[in-house]
Amino acid sequence: MKLIFEYEEQTTGYLPDEDIQIDLPKEIIRKELPLPNVSEISTVRHYINLSKKNFAVDVGFYPLGSCTMKYNPKINEDLARLEGLRDLHPLSPDDCVQGALQLMWELEQDLMEITGMDSFSLQPAAGAQGELLGIMITKAYFKQNNEKRTKILIPDSAHGTNPASAAMCRCETITIPSDSRGNMDIDKFKQSLTPDVGLVMLTNPNTLGLFEENILEISNLARNNGTLMYCDGANMNALLGITRPRDQGFDMIHLNLHKTFSTPHGGGGPGAGPLGVQSFLSDYLPTPRIIKQNNKYILDYNKRKSVGRIRSFNGNFSVLVRAYSYIKSWGTDIRKVSEHAVLNANYLLTLLKDVYELSFDRTCAHEFVLSSNKFGNRSAMNIAKRLLDYGFHPPTVYFPLIVREALMIEPTETESKETLDRFVMALRSIADEIKENPIVVKDAPHTTSIGRLDEVAAARRPNLRWVIPSRPGDENNRDLKFQKPDKQ
Ligand SMILES: *Cc1c(COP(=O)(O)O)cnc(C)c1O
Numbered sequence: 001m002k003l004i005f006e007y008e009e010q011t012t013g014y015l016p017d018e019d020i021q022i023d024l025p026k027e028i029i030r031k032e033l034p035l036p037n038v039s040e041i042s043t044v045r046h047y048i049n050l051s052k053k054n055f056a057v058d059v060g061f062y063p064l065g066s067c068t069m070k071y072n073p074k075i076n077e078d079l080a081r082l083e084g085l086r087d088l089h090p091l092s093p094d095d096c097v098q099g100a101l102q103l104m105w106e107l108e109q110d111l112m113e114i115t116g117m118d119s120f121s122l123q124p125a126a127g128a129q130g131e132l133l134g135i136m137i138t139k140a141y142f143k144q145n146n147e148k149r150t151k152i153l154i155p156d157s158a159h160g161t162n163p164a165s166a167a168m169c170r171c172e173t174i175t176i177p178s179d180s181r182g183n184m185d186i187d188k189f190k191q192s193l194t195p196d197v198g199l200v201m202l203t204n205p206n207t208l209g210l211f212e213e214n215i216l217e218i219s220n221l222a223r224n225n226g227t228l229m230y231c232d233g234a235n236m237n238a239l240l241g242i243t244r245p246r247d248q249g250f251d252m253i254h255l256n257l258h259k260t261f262s263t264p265h266g267g268g269g270p271g272a273g274p275l276g277v278q279s280f281l282s283d284y285l286p287t288p289r290i291i292k293q294n295n296k297y298i299l300d301y302n303k304r305k306s307v308g309r310i311r312s313f314n315g316n317f318s319v320l321v322r323a324y325s326y327i328k329s330w331g332t333d334i335r336k337v338s339e340h341a342v343l344n345a346n347y348l349l350t351l352l353k354d355v356y357e358l359s360f361d362r363t364c365a366h367e368f369v370l371s372s373n374k375f376g377n378r379s380a381m382n383i384a385k386r387l388l389d390y391g392f393h394p395p396t397v398y399f400p401l402i403v404r405e406a407l408m409i410e411p412t413e414t415e416s417k418e419t420l421d422r423f424v425m426a427l428r429s430i431a432d433e434i435k436e437n438p439i440v441v442k443d444a445p446h447t448t449s450i451g452r453l454d455e456v457a458a459a460r461r462p463n464l465r466w467v468i469p470s471r472p473g474d475e476n477n478r479d480l481k482f483q484k485p486d487k488q
Helices: 002-011 040-052 074-080 094-115 127-144 161-168 186-192 215-224 279-284 317-352 379-389 417-436 438-442 455-460
Strands: 119-121 151-155 172-176 197-203 228-233 252-255 275-277 289-293 296-300 368-371 406-409
Touching (some): 094 275, 094 289, 094 317, 127 161, 127 228, 127 279, 151 161, 161 172, 161 197, 197 215, 275 279, 317 368, 317 417, 379 406, 379 417
Parallel strands (some): 151 197, 197 228
Antiparallel strands (some): 119 275, 252 275
16 A cells, blocks of 8 residues: 555655655665646647657658558547446456456357367567467377477577577477578478477468468378468468468467557567467467357356466456457458568569568568668668658668678558659669769768667667656757766
């Protein structure tokens, strides 16, 4: 209680009385709280100015590969903010929250229809946590069957979370190289598919934006070896209503609801990474499960073979509401999302591949990877920074790792032809600049409030302390020196 009391005092701007006894360690108790005493207009300007420094999909084109930065329809936000959904307490009795349970149950049904899976858990808070859950289930499944399988095969084009999730479960990752068409090398795969392999983790289409052409052969080989197939479904935006991962032979898939099903993301969350599985794995899913009985929705805590909880309560509920709203707004037309995403990507690819190199010259899915290697070392970074001056968010750079000077472009379905044309003109014009005026590209960006950050230092020695400007608006003044955070 004391803790809560102090927190309330601080948020209202008053300091706790000297004689209030607080059980916190002395060194973390704030001595002063220099909140500015300012008018409404100053406060409004402060936040509007801060927001203008940010780049968002509501500001401009955001072709960040692998992240699916589509426009998020505002109706999703309206629904997520409905009082009856927003103000729910997660410990409410099932009887009082039938609507919320129905929403989650129906969302599970829709995700099952989209992927072909037999059941879903909405608990995982992100794609990476869905992967973790999938590998935990794999381990529990083989333990139940008295089999020792600790190896996971992952292609070299995979997202870093795949081997990271494997490592967290103490599984050994075997990296399979890609072949000249950007598929997983099938011969290397066959050689590595030994009896101790428990799981094959594939992203389809993969992070090169290419559909895995040998998927059926791969999943047949895996099945005959007693190995499970996991789909990293982060790229589901290419497949909606066109093909189902189950039909490709996958036993499990996570979906990134914040990517494909339109929750604003990029600022670090919240997200949702539901995991779908085939029926023989359903009993391993976390509890509680939502079930429908006699037209009532209940949370079922029967553990069966459950691997246990992976997240508190029912996951990030407000993200589930947005996904539900998004899917229901499209209805059976949802296939158009993917058709347009793929069309937009191929449109860009076609107009850019004569200037930038295309490592794998194939029709792409919802994204593609160009290489700026011919423009020299570090050119992808320079081009990315220069794009900011043209008003575009840069594509993903230096990923996937197998393409040198990679520029990974994912336009999404929500962009108009006019926007795509302007983006093509920008990238073609930057290619000219590199030849005619290389300094302007090397020193970019020139129009943003800050220039190039020391990205290595930011990753290796992050300083997450809050620096309080002395007055709202001061942070816009380049001449003012900011209070430096204390040395740690
Ligand atoms: C985004 C992404 C992930 C990780 O998902 P999060 O929701 O960010 O945890 C995994 N794999 C691929 C291919 C991705 O694009």
